[in-house]
Structures are given as structure tokens and as C-alpha cells.
Amino acid sequence: MPSNNTTAKNFDEQEASILKEINEGYNREDIYKKYGYSSIRTMDAFFRRRGFIVKNGKYIKRDEYRSKMLDQISGEIPFRAQMIADKFKKDGVLANPSDIANTFGFQNYTEMNTYMRNNNMFYNSSTKTYEPRIIKQEANLLSRLAGRDENVELSKNIISKNESEEDNSKYYPLLNYLYENKERLVELCTPALSDNTPQRYLIPGGKKVKSIYLSQGLSAIIDDFSHSKNITIREMVEGAVIEYLIKYGYRSEIEILLSQK
DSSP states (O other): OOSSOOSHHHHHHHHHHHHHHHHTTOOHHHHTGGGTOSSHHHHHHHHHHTTEEEETTEEEEHHHHHHHHHHHSOSSSOHHHHHHHHHHHHHGGGOOHHHHHHHTTOSSHHHHHHHHHHTTEEEETTTTEEEESSOOTTOOHHHHOOSHHHHHHHHHHHSOTTSOHHHHGGGHHHHHHHHHTHHHHHHHHSTTSSSOSOOOOOOOSOOOOOOOOOOHHHHHHHHHHHHHHTOOHHHHHHHHHHHHHHHTTOHHHHHHHHHOO
16 A cells, blocks of 8 residues: 555545546556555555456456346346345345345345346245245256256256266266355355455444454554445454354354344
8 A cells, every 4th residue: 555645535536546547548557656556466455445356457346347247147037136045045144135235236225126026036034035936947057956856957968968877977966066156156256256345233232342452554454444345443343253253153143142132
């Protein structure tokens, strides 16, 4: 990060100025020194913190790129709608509709809900996710891969029909595994998409002071993130602690906490 331009306003101005120059035909190699960066990678890191990815030498909003990518993989029920439903199902009581809407490139939950309804997906309060109201006979491949037995049969049709059944069988476990982990696969194939809009949690109960000391460098990064993502430092810390505890074995305790009123 350059030594000047340390306020949120200057960060916004710097972002706009760099994007303007790139759109005018200048490449990143030509301009990074002009803005006080030690390398292109440090300038890229600045834009990643502000919700961009690098694609073909340009900075593109992460949400816009993700939405475009998901819409390209579509059938009668688009893959984007499948992933939204899977996200609700995976998060369960932790699901935050507004944050999920932002993650998948919508302005708000209402816009996402309209999109899902237009694609024959309706929210089921019992299962805490979106489901098709009418199962169509000619659903796309991802929608039809619902059970393991059906996965195997469809996998046989995907692999060359000229190959023997004995040769085909080696692919079935891999195809099943890829389908079951399709959301993670998309994130891995598109770097930086997993680092998206920060989750905000509504935590019940009173507040208690916890004082900690941080390095100056980390503190500066936290302040920058707080401004660029429009999130308070308390929300950042609570979210980080919750996700840390979930990752390391405390999911059930966190679910109980967040389900309390």
C-alpha cells in the first residue's frame, strides 16, 4: 500500500483513477509505480481487498464476474439457482438471506427471491432452502444428478459410448465426487471468488468487553477492510471468531447460540 492516500475517500478516488486509466488502454505495468506501489502484486492486493479480481489484465468486480460465470452454466434450472439453494441448505439456521443475495450478485434478497421464482425455485421453510415446485422431466444435468444410482446411469451416457462398460466404471466415483462438491469446485476454478461479501451475524444476548492488542500493520488492514466493505470492526471480529469456531469443531454450539431469541 502506498504511503499516501490513507483515507477512505482517497482509496475511492485512487480506485476510480486506476480503473479509468486501464479502460483508456494503459496496462497495470505502466501505472503501478505512478500510484506509489512497490509492485503490481501490491496494487492487485489493494483491488482484491476492494472486491475485484484480475482478469485479462483488468480489474473486474468479483460479484459481477461470478454472476456472469454462473449464468453461462445454465439449463432449465440455472446452476446459479442450484448454488443458491445449496448455500441455504448448507448454512441452515446460519443462513443470512441478505448476505447470500449479495454473494451471488443481487442488490438485495427481494431481487434474488424474484430470480429464484422465475426459475421455478421456491423457499421451503421446513427444509430451509429453495426447491423446485414442479420437477420437470427435462431438467438440466446438474439438477438430475440427485441420487447416486441416477448419477451412475447418467455418467455412463456422458462417457464415450464406444468405450466398454468395464472401462467406464473407473470414472463414476470421480463424477459423483465432482457433482457433490460442485460449489467448492467453482470457487477453486475461479480464484478469489470465495473471498466475497463478508457475513454479518445477528448474535443474541448482552455484550462483554474483550480487549486485545494488534500489530500496527494488521490494524491498518482492518481499518481499510472496514471502510471498503462498509462493515464495523465489531462485526468483523464477531464474524471471524464465529467462522473460526465453526471450522474447528464448534458448529453445533454456534448454531444453538444463533438460534436463540
